Amino acid sequence: MVGFFVFLCGISMTEKRFPTVSNIAGAGLGLRSSHYQHIFETKPDVPWFELLSDNYLGEGGLPIVRAEAIRDLYPITLHGVGMSLGSADALNTEYMARLKSLADRLEPAYISDHIAWVSIEGQYTHDLLPLPYTLEAQKNIIDKISKAQDILGRTLLVENPSSYLMFNCSEMSEEEFVNGVLEQTDCQLLLDVNNLYVSAQNHGFNAEKYLETLPKNRIKEIHLAGYEDKGKYLFDTHGYTVHDPVWKLYQKALSLFGSIPTLIEWDTDVPDFDVLLGESKKAQKILDEVT
Amino acid sequence: MSKGISLFELQQLFYKEVFDADSTENAEFYKCIKPAKNLSGEQSVNVYKDSILGGLTEALSSIYPVCVKLVGELFFNHMVADYLKRYPSGSPDIGDYGSEFSAYIINFEPVKELEYLADLVALEWSWHRAFNASDSPGVGVCSLDGLAGVAEVDQGGIQFVTTPSAVLVRSIFPIHQIWQVNQEDYVGDGIVNLDDGGVCLVVWRNAAFGMRIDVLSEHEFEFLQAVVDGKSFSEIATLACASDLSGILGRCMQTGLIAGFTLVN
Numbered sequence: 001m002v003g004f005f006v007f008l009c010g011i012s013m014t015e016k017r018f019p020t021v022s023n024i025a026g027a028g029l030g031l032r033s034s035h036y037q038h039i040f041e042t043k044p045d046v047p048w049f050e051l052l053s054d055n056y057l058g059e060g061g062l063p064i065v066r067a068e069a070i071r072d073l074y075p076i077t078l079h080g081v082g083m084s085l086g087s088a089d090a091l092n093t094e095y096m097a098r099l100k101s102l103a104d105r106l107e108p109a110y111i112s113d114h115i116a117w118v119s120i121e122g123q124y125t126h127d128l129l130p131l132p133y134t135l136e137a138q139k140n141i142i143d144k145i146s147k148a149q150d151i152l153g154r155t156l157l158v159e160n161p162s163s164y165l166m167f168n169c170s171e172m173s174e175e176e177f178v179n180g181v182l183e184q185t186d187c188q189l190l191l192d193v194n195n196l197y198v199s200a201q202n203h204g205f206n207a208e209k210y211l212e213t214l215p216k217n218r219i220k221e222i223h224l225a226g227y228e229d230k231g232k233y234l235f236d237t238h239g240y241t242v243h244d245p246v247w248k249l250y251q252k253a254l255s256l257f258g259s260i261p262t263l264i265e266w267d268t269d270v271p272d273f274d275v276l277l278g279e280s281k282k283a284q285k286i287l288d289e290v291t
Numbered sequence: 292m293s294k295g296i297s298l299f300e301l302q303q304l305f306y307k308e309v310f311d312a313d314s315t316e317n318a319e320f321y322k323c324i325k326p327a328k329n330l331s332g333e334q335s336v337n338v339y340k341d342s343i344l345g346g347l348t349e350a351l352s353s354i355y356p357v358c359v360k361l362v363g364e365l366f367f368n369h370m371v372a373d374y375l376k377r378y379p380s381g382s383p384d385i386g387d388y389g390s391e392f393s394a395y396i397i398n399f400e401p402v403k404e405l406e407y408l409a410d411l412v413a414l415e416w417s418w419h420r421a422f423n424a425s426d427s428p429g430v431g432v433c434s435l436d437g438l439a440g441v442a443e444v445d446q447g448g449i450q451f452v453t454t455p456s457a458v459l460v461r462s463i464f465p466i467h468q469i470w471q472v473n474q475e476d477y478v479g480d481g482i483v484n485l486d487d488g489g490v491c492l493v494v495w496r497n498a499a500f501g502m503r504i505d506v507l508s509e510h511e512f513e514f515l516q517a518v519v520d521g522k523s524f525s526e527i528a529t530l531a532c533a534s535d536l537s538g539i540l541g542r543c544m545q546t547g548l549i550a551g552f553t554l555v556n
């Protein structure tokens with residue numbers, strides 16, 4: 001047998017294992033694969049990292065080992081899109097089992113997904129699609145969140161979506177829909193301030209009023225990201241620094257809800273780690289000003 | 292009629308609009324939507340359509356970078372467009388998407404002349420799977436240390452088990468060379484002679500997470516194929532590779548390609 005090519009992707013791993021972290025605080029960062037090496041080498045001062053659960057569903061290999069190495073250094077949360085909570089399909093129990101075993105392995109402070117759907121009849125779009133705000137859709141997502149929580153044995157965080165269209169059959173506003181979900185389940189809200197701003201601009205509703213309707217004690221995490229201004233609409237690319245109106249809306253959210261753990265998301269054209277770090281420092285400064 | 296439409300029907304219509312532009316039901320879908328305030332219905336829907344199809348295309352290009360390089364990004368996107376429509380993604384893990392791309396390419400008329408392309412794509416898929424495969428064999432597989440304890444009468448019933456990442460690939464073209472000269476860090480003249488003939492390969496990941504493509508002899512390939520097919524030691528002993536069995540087995544155990552064994556009666 002001729003050894004043809006060998007690609008060694010060794011990383012230095014720590015033996016130390018921190019105890020389970022049950023909580024997070026401060027301004028964390030979304031972990032992106034291009035930054036692993038930098039993080040292991042420099043151990044930057046970041047209060048916590050959010051990992052995209054759907055990137056660690058493989059049965060083994062380097063990604064999950066790296067995730068464990070990050071978890072040994074920092075508190076983490078798991079964030080995904082695969083539960084398809086808003087789909088008329090039943091929960092995908094095989095996916096939920098994979099997610100549970102990932103959570104058991106990584107011990108995240110929180111697991112989150114979205115108030116949206118990604119699949120129908122078992123066919124996946126891998127994209128977050130909008131829901132009609134009807135009682136039927138609300139009952140459906142409430143049932144599925146409860147079942148997901150039962151399988152995971154944990155409380156879920158669900159995130160408000162960004163959207164580019166709504167449905168004529170909607171019977172209520174997005175905030176009524178979200179509040180109903182929070183009232184009828186014991187899940188918590190992951191408030192994405194950028195998503196809220198994007199949707200409010202695209203559909204012409206008042207984002208601040210939306211915030212005022214939300215229950216203060218049910219918001220456990222905030223997301224911030226940079227949208228792209230497409231002229232006729234705002235597109236949620238997560239490919240820019242956070243824009244000024246979103247920082248303003250964030251300040252408003254903190255004034256209402258207090259110092260909520262906040263995460264900077266960046267998914268397209270991911271820049272150097274220091275750019276992300278700069279964004280999280282900016283968020284931390286605003287958090288520090290909250291009394 | 293959008294009032295009264297069920298969640299299931301609405302989501303079905305949405306899915307159809309994205310993946311089947313010619314569906315007669317699409318007009319029905321447009322009656323259900325209220326576009327963003329400065330967009331037309333079509334523009335609103337296209338934001339989603341472009342994002343979904345773009346995301347899936349991106350997923351395939353990250354699994355098949357050599358294929359992208361060989362045919363060019365524009366042509367790759369064209370090649371993928373029809374695949375996306377014909378092969379829905381059946382798993383929430385986007386890493387599972389694209390398994391049938393090699394089979395699809397065989398029948399994709401415009402690349403018929405690139406005879407090696409389907410095999411090369413199969414090699415890239417194997418790499419992708421090996422990268423994410425489980426670290427250790429499943430439960431019930433004995434470690435190789437236990438071999439010494441197998442009584443002589445039972446040895447014919449030994450069934451070897453490969454490391455979970457191992458994928459065997461063979462082609463009548465030197466696809467490993469084509470793959471190599473198209474790697475980012477490749478240095479050389481980049482010339483591959485298609486007449487160099489076929490090759491037997493195993494794509495796998497070693498214990499240090501090193502990804503490997505190893506060239507196998509015919510006998511090594513036959514042996515590993517028999518192992519993957521679940522053949523017992525006594526069955527393997529009747530194959531052509533039996534002439535060099537101890538040598539092959541020794542090498543495979545040393546590298547970690549053979550990771551354990553089970554016993555059958």
Ligand SMILES: [Fe+2]
Nearest residue numbers: 159192223265
């Ligand atoms: Fe978010």
